[in-house]
Amino acid sequence: MGSESDEGGVILGVDGGTTSTVCVCLPLLPFAAVPQLPDPLPVLSRATAGCSNHNSVGENAARETLEQVIREALTRAGKNYSEVRAVCLGISGVNHPSDQDRIFNWMREIFPGHVKIHVQNDAVAALASGTMGKLHGCVLIAGTGCIAFGFTEDGREARAAGAGPVLGDWGSGYGIASRALTAVVKAHDGRGPPTMLTTSILQSLNLSSPDEIIGWTYADSSWARIAALVPLVVSCAEAGDQVADEILKNAVQELTLSVKAVVQRLYLAGEDGNASFPVVMVGGVLEANRRWDIGKEVFDSILKTYTGAYPIRPKFEPAIGAALFAWNSMMNDMEANRHR
Amino acid sequence: MGSESDEGGVILGVDGGTTSTVCVCLPLLPFAAVPQLPDPLPVLSRATAGCSNHNSVGENAARETLEQVIREALTRAGKNYSEVRAVCLGISGVNHPSDQDRIFNWMREIFPGHVKIHVQNDAVAALASGTMGKLHGCVLIAGTGCIAFGFTEDGREARAAGAGPVLGDWGSGYGIASRALTAVVKAHDGRGPPTMLTTSILQSLNLSSPDEIIGWTYADSSWARIAALVPLVVSCAEAGDQVADEILKNAVQELTLSVKAVVQRLYLAGEDGNASFPVVMVGGVLEANRRWDIGKEVFDSILKTYTGAYPIRPKFEPAIGAALFAWNSMMNDMEANRHR
Numbered sequence: 176m177g178s179e180s181d182e183g184g185v186i187l188g189v190d191g192g193t194t195s196t197v198c199v200c201l202p203l204l205p206f207a208a209v210p211q212l213p214d215p216l217p218v219l220s221r222a223t224a225g226c227s228n229h230n231s232v233g234e235n236a237a238r239e240t241l242e243q244v245i246r247e248a249l250t251r252a253g254k255n256y257s258e259v260r261a262v263c264l265g266i267s268g269v270n271h272p273s274d275q276d277r278i279f280n281w282m283r284e285i286f287p288g289h290v291k292i293h294v295q296n297d298a299v300a301a302l303a304s305g306t307m308g309k310l311h312g313c314v315l316i317a318g319t320g321c322i323a324f325g326f327t328e329d330g331r332e333a334r335a336a337g338a339g340p341v342l343g344d345w346g347s348g349y350g351i352a353s354r355a356l357t358a359v360v361k362a363h364d365g366r367g368p369p370t371m372l373t374t375s376i377l378q379s380l381n382l383s384s385p386d387e388i389i390g391w392t393y394a395d396s397s398w399a400r401i402a403a404l405v406p407l408v409v410s411c412a413e414a415g416d417q418v419a420d421e422i423l424k425n426a427v428q429e430l431t432l433s434v435k436a437v438v439q440r441l442y443l444a445g446e447d448g449n450a451s452f453p454v455v456m457v458g459g460v461l462e463a464n465r466r467w468d469i470g471k472e473v474f475d476s477i478l479k480t481y482t483g484a485y486p487i488r489p490k491f492e493p494a495i496g497a498a499l500f501a502w503n504s505m506m507n508d509m510e511a512n513r514h515r
Numbered sequence: 516m517g518s519e520s521d522e523g524g525v526i527l528g529v530d531g532g533t534t535s536t537v538c539v540c541l542p543l544l545p546f547a548a549v550p551q552l553p554d555p556l557p558v559l560s561r562a563t564a565g566c567s568n569h570n571s572v573g574e575n576a577a578r579e580t581l582e583q584v585i586r587e588a589l590t591r592a593g594k595n596y597s598e599v600r601a602v603c604l605g606i607s608g609v610n611h612p613s614d615q616d617r618i619f620n621w622m623r624e625i626f627p628g629h630v631k632i633h634v635q636n637d638a639v640a641a642l643a644s645g646t647m648g649k650l651h652g653c654v655l656i657a658g659t660g661c662i663a664f665g666f667t668e669d670g671r672e673a674r675a676a677g678a679g680p681v682l683g684d685w686g687s688g689y690g691i692a693s694r695a696l697t698a699v700v701k702a703h704d705g706r707g708p709p710t711m712l713t714t715s716i717l718q719s720l721n722l723s724s725p726d727e728i729i730g731w732t733y734a735d736s737s738w739a740r741i742a743a744l745v746p747l748v749v750s751c752a753e754a755g756d757q758v759a760d761e762i763l764k765n766a767v768q769e770l771t772l773s774v775k776a777v778v779q780r781l782y783l784a785g786e787d788g789n790a791s792f793p794v795v796m797v798g799g800v801l802e803a804n805r806r807w808d809i810g811k812e813v814f815d816s817i818l819k820t821y822t823g824a825y826p827i828r829p830k831f832e833p834a835i836g837a838a839l840f841a842w843n844s845m846m847n848d849m850e851a852n853r854h855r
Binding site: 230268270271333334335336337338339340341342343353354356357360361364365366386387388389390392393396401432433436437439440 | 570608610611673674675676677678679680681682683693694696697700701704705706726727728729730732733736741772773776777779780
């Protein structure tokens, strides 16, 4: 490895979500930093752009967004493309090797051949943000959507859920909120019990009757707009509403099931089920609520089956996680070379 | 009433669905035709056009489609606007008085003031197609979407479901098929049991792995494309697949619940719950399958609670139902005038 070029070398981490894309630029951290990273991390620059999920905005727009956010992060850090040593992109909607190949080729066109390029699902960035770049354990993301993603130290991986609103991601913010809207419609037309959700949601949406909810959902089908109702569901459950409480309990079950499916397929808990592994928990749905804490309920439920699981709530954003993953991969390669 | 103008007078019935719009032109049937309609009905013309659900295509396109299909039906029948005595439009997506008013005003601009104009949800046309134009009883429509709509002879009405895919119409073709797709994804990622649906659906969609289902649903979110998978679910259930069987049983429960909610709110079954009323059953999901007959299961389930319910499977299409509703309303007005 040309150590003379390490001076000024940088690493890029990209988090491409469904609502925005973030790119951070970090200096090449010294090998000695393992396992203790400098605190605070020396972030050289940070740039943001719109959605880069090709499923949502199409391939051309996704590519344009990624190129733009990378260009901007480098400009702000006063670095050029040849100074980049590695880049990791964690992109929402990357579900298939063909997705990875396509984005890899886009990056290969803007970065010189010596730059290490990693293209991963955004779940990888989220996991790495909790594990300081190491791919081991399970990450559960529950924001507008939800997904569980797991990795073993020997490179196997598995995922569960993350299939979008049509395919039953009921633990997601969208899933919780669409069930709450359904409960209001059902209470109104006689198919379900009355619920506090009716007043709460109608007031919040400035609607006068549950009938108008139908038009409201048709008017704009963006998932994030629906998922934004989750705090109302939590408030109603905290106020004792049975219907809201059931919806949250169901979400906890679904999220727990996703993590368990991943842990089981990867034997993350070992043969006896007691091995230690991290569960990195990310996203608005899992963040601490006052009393009805979805994240805590999910973790308690996981712990009943897997006693060695331990929760991590990341201190860093996923873009930093992506950069740390790229850095960690470089360190592993160097380590492997040293022992060769 | 100017009986001299009855000569050559016609009635229009419009069925505006989510996939197509149909307009039929019928001659003014003689009053004596009640209750025995001529068989076959003397349909003067029939015209078809695209979608006229304003939620799907927007107001301008919906209006244009309605005007076009009416113009064409009249041209084909060799009639002009002044010969129309009454028109009934049963339009999908009409869920609110403001929807009715808007479409009513569009029609008032093309028809002279003496023409009776009725604007209703498409469920009204479907009910009337089974009851020969009389608004009494409950209609259950389960095609791509689903809705239960009920009417009493004294003019009260109630609906249940029909809220679209976001709001839990699980008895609809879309609901059944999206649950089937979800079951395939869950079986694949370890959250659910194996199911025959996997092979059946992957073959039908020409996909090689359940992972690809995610991209397939994103590629085109039209509900009809997803609902088209219902026959596969029925086949798997008939072949003994437990997962498919559960999905259909759940759909039967949801559809039954919709009808019961309407019957209960309108007291269609009378004080003692034994009064006689028709349940008109319409749509692909309710049409007779070989062994797993969703329509029969729903009706049997209704009958357990309401012994006076009797099923009707309409002989006529909904556009004819709309025309018969308009005609029946005219007859009722004339009857009322005679007794004044």
